Amino acid sequence: MHASILKYFIEVASCGSVRKASERLYVAASAVNRQIHKLEDELGVELFDRMPNGLRLNAAGERLLKHAQETLHQYQVMRTELDALKGERTGHVKVAAMDSFFEELLPSAVEDFLQVFPAVTYTITAVQPMEVAQMVMSGQVDVGMTFVSRLPGGVAAVALAKLPIGLVMPPGHPLANHASVSLKECARYPFLRSSSHPVISAALSPEFAAFWDDMEPAATCNSTPMLKRLIRAGKGISCFSKIAFIEDLKRGDLIWRPFELPALDQLQVGIVVPSQRVLPHVTQNFVGRMARRLTQLELAAAAAV
Template sequence: MHFDLPDLRLFIHIAESPSLTQGARKAFLSPAAASARIKALESQLGSRLLYRDSRGVELTPAGQRLLQHARLIMRQVDYLKSEFTEYGTDAAGHIRIFANTTAVTEFLPEVLAGFLAQRPGVTVDLQERLSRDIVRGVLDGAADLGIIAGPVQAPGLQVLHFSTDRLVLAVPLGHPLAQRQLVSFSDTLAYPHIGLHEGSTLLSFLREQVEKLGGNLALRIQVSSFEAICRMIEAGVGIGIIPESAARRHSRTMQLVTLQLDEVWAVRERSMLVRELDALPGSVRALIDTLLPQPADEKKATH
């Protein structure tokens, strides 16, 4: 059985697009040429890979299996190319990262800015995903690196802890909870919350906790960033649960009261997920080294 790499890449483009036409466009092919290649691939495998209708395409079970293998194969091809580039082992390459909300909006932009400024040949695709999708993406080879917070269930992956953050409750001045030093999550459910947008990892996590309590999370408004949450809280619109790092930063310019949450899950370990660290290209390993705490930082944290 022989596979052409362009056909595998075309199949990935189509699988990740809403239609065959858009997938063909990404591969710089006409829809007719793309359709012919997919049919030839199906004939070679003896399996139907796509369901086609007026709404677009949907993967069959065989298509799902091929997508997983195709991603891994193409990722390894990309790794091979990056290892033999003229720029060197860590100065060029493409890195795809699946990360949670806090990573995407809070600390990764600053880290990546410095990292990319030193490596003009490196490009990054950073996508916000739910925790389960981050784990699955790294396992399937859809992402080189996953960044996640909280407990990690990721058999088959290497987990690299790199920092700790805490979820806290932010309330406006004069709020009934403002005089307390410690508050339980259940106590906050009596008040309207300011939440992140649908699909954010933090909102999904909080809804899971509410479901365990059998309560209801009254969302008054949903916004796209922690800064927007803090502005709404400062204006008295509601209260919100955010990472302590974000609360500390925005408290410098806004009038907020920050309270500790009396919950075990409030302490959030940040971890990176990879399939096999030693097999990653130099650019990905260099980014991981940038995120991992340095000996001086560890020494400072213990004092």
């Protein structure tokens, strides 16, 4: 409990905002705020100056920050030593995920996991959505993160979130005024394609697969950050879930609209694992933490328009 409170304090100090800290921690802002007040009550001193634009550490807060960082470091060292004695908290986590997860969710998840499991090593691979389940099934990876529709035998989804594919565009684009967008309307504008292959199978939506194959893209690029930059620059529109665009949508830097295709609008993203073999303890822990983060991401996406 003491470690958790200090972690909340460090994150708020780093962000200068309870709300931003809660988003990085994937914890409700009210819970973070409650812990900060509890810490101040326990110490009998305020740790932050409450400014109009956020929180700023005062002298007491600066002193506590140094103590908190040192304490958590020593705590993790001690846990690693104890775990080595028990043979736990070590291992190798192998993950394959579509590129959108590499923008924020996976980096922050691994960063957080390293605080608790510092001895764990990783292999994390960005692949096309339809390749993920096959890599899990073949044993190349233990955990996959992708769109989930029809999974092959030997693969099961352990967490799902409604994060459908929609159209991403800059503010002021003609399609931004539409509540939803048809593929015919998309075809009138320069399109940025994330792969030469459709991001979902033709069996799920033959109309979308045909649109993907028939278009003449303004650019094809498999890097989400690169495509995001091109969209912002007005070089074209593209289709993504909201996974990599939450902050851009909140700020109004980009606009997202659903497609007029039920198969796409009901699409879910999930964490998939092998169903016929037991994962190592540390990988199971990683999957559990990722599942909680995915739930938080779904809530954040619903609020980002």
